[in-house]
Amino acid sequence: MNGAPPKGLQQHSAVIYPAVMLLIFFVAPFGIMLAVSFYHRVESAFYEPAFELANYARFLTAFFGKALGFSIWIAALASAISVAVAFPFTYFMTRLGRPAQVRWLVLILAVLSLSEVIIGFAWSSLLSRTAGVSNILVWLGLMAQPEAWTPAFSALLIGLVYLGFPYTVLVLYPALSRLDPELAQASRMLGASPFKTFFLVIVPVLRNAIMSAFIMVFVFDLGAYILPQVLGKPEHWTLSVHITDQAVFQSNIPFAAALAIFLMLVSLALVSLTMLLGQQRRTP
């Protein structure tokens, strides 16, 4: 890449393949979804082509507003926790020797291979009354009798953090492993405590990496639709769950499409806002 705009057919041809793929597998399906979101729902049948805003209007109710608010809130909370846990974890991992780092990365990649379904059912067993960890606490004498910790808000939060954690580590890892160790050394030599060094030197230097990790896990968690069903109560069903219900169980594809577009617009807006704030802080 030399930064100059491509000239002639030969240079352009390099981008034709990705452009076509993008068109076929992203732009076209998205266009269809956008079109369908304006279609007319026929309740006793399916849908028919039309241009109406009814599907978007239906979204503007307290019920879906609440579901959207909750989805954003739990996705943000889960990604904040993911980053808060994964950042120190990755930092200490990058300070280890090469073989140890590889072992950790393999472990992280192994966790990454687990699907949302497996993670959901595993945690629902771990947090259950009959087979869960509370039985160990009872055995240790810390609890009187085993309790069911799922479905609950905390169970869902744990599931989402578990789901997002490996992604966070993998996004933070390159930046942290490139971090110049002399920065920390200089800070320590100038008299800063390790605690101060971590928060006032290392974290600010890596602000961009932290921000990207947060945004990626946020968007990822926002799309989770199995975990809220398995680990959450009905009031914890996110907008993604309601989209699934509309599309799969109620065959209301126009409304499901409208909900999906709305969710996407909201997450795009939030992501842009976050990036804008990050940039403004850097300029002065």
Add this chain to the structure above:
Amino acid sequence: MTHRPTNTIHKGSLTRRSLLAGAAGLAGATAIGFPSIKTRAAQTLKVGTYGGYFKDSFDEHIYPDFTKETGIEIQSVAEPTGEAWLIQLEQAAKAGQAPADVSMMAQVTRLKGQSAKLWAPLDEAKLGNTKNLEPHFVQRYDDGGIAAIGAVSWYITLVTNTDVYPTSPDSWKALWDPANKGKIGLLALATNSFLLEITAKAWFGGTEMLDTEDGQLKALEKLAEVKPNVALWYRDEGQFQQALETGEVPMGQYYHDVTGLAAAEGKPVRSVFPKEGGVLDSGSWCVSKASKAIEEAHAFIDYMCRPEIQATLSRKVGTAPTVKRSLLDLTDEEFAAVASDIPPIIPRYDIYAERSDWLNQKWTEMIAG
């Protein structure tokens, strides 16, 4: 899923008695003959059932005997779940094509096809065996013509974990009992749980109250009272079955046949028909109006309405018979494994076909609000 395409049910052994009954039926049919079919014996009939367990069972236990008797070859088609099949049939019919001549359809989809006049009207004179059926399995257009015929049915009943509940409650009202706080698992969707019907029957004397919006709201309001008792609102059958077997969620609504199978395997579960009745859900045979094998379709549907075929389905596939009990040779034990003499609660599919969006919205607000 509203029509449970993939559950695993028992495959009982072929008894001497059913073999004899089958042979008798075969002899009788040969004697009477099928004149209209014999002339077109080389015809094939495309029959759609849900891919997976249903299709495999029909391929194995039903179609070969039908072909042997009538000479009509069956081309077995796997239907996708949900309403996708209805849409495919509808689109194909517009082009004069029929991906399947006869399809097994869930009731709400059957009604939607009916309102679009997608199903070929059936000739009652060629369906003599339909007199064997419980009347609600003969489904008609407004003008009285037959639109569809009940194919298979199954029950949703009150199930309990036997370790946690030494004796089973005998009424759906147990779901509302404050003593069962946090112990109940219910299906998460209005259209597959039929809890509005259960509420109407248990507390308001019958499902007629659901005729009006006021009645529907009243039933929803009563149903909202179960929320503190519900530990799990499930969409996935496996999730609840596991929770029921371990005792994590020791009571709830579930499928009678699958629960019976689990009990037979030694799991501490039982299924009981409440005194208000189990919920009887079903699939129906519908013939696409684009089909060119209407005669064969009639022969097939009529064949499926024979008592001995319904008995075979109960024994081999685990479905509840669509035929009246008195006509069946099922033993009490075989009958109890799939059905009950207590009058069933028949779901009000009509209200889901007509105003599903409104009802689903109210329902979701009720459980998630």
